[in-house]
Amino acid sequence: MESLLCDELLQEIFQRLPPSSSSTVPLVCKRWLIVHRNSRSFLFLRVPSATPSSLRAFSSFLSRYPRLSSLSVVLVSPSDDSLDAVPGCEDNEEINSSLLADQLLLAVASNCPHLRHLQFFAGPVSPSTLLSLSSSCKHLSSLCLSSLRLLSFRWLTFFPSLKDLSVFDCSSVDSSDEDESEFELPLETLCLSGIRAGDCGLGWLWRSCTKLRRLQLRSCEGTGDGDGDPFSSFIRCLPGLQELELRTCRTIADGVLLRLAQHCSSLHCLRLYDGGSRDGLHRFISRSRSTLQKLDLRLPLDLEDDHLSAVAENFTGLISLRLQSCCLVTGEGLKTLGTAINAGLEELALVNCDVIERKPGLLTTLGQSLRGLRTLDLSFNSRLSDKELVSMLVSCKNLVDAKLRGCRGLTGAALLSMFKNCKLLETIDIKQCCGIKADSVEFFLLNSPRLRQFHVEESKLSGVAKTCISKKFIQIVG
């Protein structure tokens, strides 16, 4: 009777099943087996390392899922018992494992023609294997690789649809990149980690990324441009850039910021985590011609009041300002900023910024200026008092999202004020707020009409609170 249902409807049913059903459904009958495999569009695979038999199994496993559009492959290190391998075989195993990544990727290439997203964390791959991938997976639009055998990106010309590329470890064998050729790559998002100071294999890539919108560099000591002008090719990817993130790139942060101010006027979002000197930051902020909307600075050791005043002057269209672990701000800069940007700012984060504890009344002033604030993050200000927060909340009628994690000085009074003033609140985080007790949590849950997500310890939920959560479909993140 079930044969009445066409494959399309059977797939529709299978798509509503939890992952646990994928071990029973294929066993029902041959038709279900085939329909189930055909309906599978994504897989996440852990591959135990390096034995010829696991490679064969990997290949035949993939061949059973012809409709895969998204695949993640992670190599897991050999378990302890394989360390007891027969002596003498170890050398062979060694050779196998150095070639394994390429062989696995070739298996992906020959079995998954419809792939659009591939995450491949199984070791370094060589350019020739990537060429094989490009000829069989023509629709690939995003690719994450753990590392490359050769720091060269010329193979990218064979991926006409690739928009996102991530390479997590660029510290591979460098290739000299002497000619000045270039290409127009379709790449819009690029994430690179671990470029070393002397590397010079990236010149061609930078020159060819003319359509780049988002760039992320992590733990890079250079731009891979070579010994001459370290940014000569890099600047070619900047003109259309909209988002830039620099994480732990201290040595190049100033240089990148300077070029950014000179060559890019389309930047919307800058995230700078650990890096940027006093002068470097100031130069960027005062010279940039972009209309920045989001600024996110973590651990900028040299950030001072005059930086924030410059932000107030040059980035009047700012929508989101996030500062984390900034020690030198006295509060005057923030006040200037608040007055200058006032209603435009929708998100403010002052995470672990001791200035809000040192300057009484600062939050009040900010609340009064920033009338349009929807997201507020004051996490990890452990000495923030109820009085300071409450006097700010009085003005924060439009708040939708509040994060107060680790504010150990807060008590139930802060939650009470939140409920009284912020009627639109949908998300709140009060984890590690040991001053807030279960009775306040219960009261808050019962009386917040729009609450959808609550980050709080399970131990602070009373029976009444739990009933309320299930009635109102509130999501608890413990």
Next chain:
Amino acid sequence: MSSTKIFLKSSDDKTFEIDETAARASETLKNIIDGGCLDGVIPLPNVSSNILPKVIEYCKKHGGDNGSSKKIANGGVDKDKEILPDYDEEEDKREKVRVDELKKWEEEYMDFDQQVLYDLMLAANYLHIKGLLDLTVEKAASMIRGRTPDQIRENFNINSDFTPEEEEEMILIEDEWDDEWAFD
């Protein structure tokens, strides 16, 4: 308010009447009506007279909207409220009563045997009635969730066409990959 009547003819040549507003719950019928192809009676060669009244009952209940009660509960009508900063508790209560009533109706409506389930699913698919398709597909999925292969075969009246050897091998393969290699 009076509404235009539409006539639907089942595969076994029986004619049924339905209000135009109710018929619009079906994307297929809506396109026929809007396309001006209305020529007296709409023939539905894929829907029998056993199942058509059941489909019409659903359409009547859901009028022009294509959602099931779930969609409404998740905030289908919340859009108007977004604009108002003040939260209207009365409106919320009325909404809850409406959703509860609809859920109860759905529960009674969905009380039928498997043959009807398949026919209804096929009809909902053919007529593009998303809410009804969701309901029926969900019911079928609930007959699979958390069951063993044997229980599923029993629920759906399926005979296994694996040989015992094949079945044993399948279990081994699926186990190996699901426990060791693959995870979601």
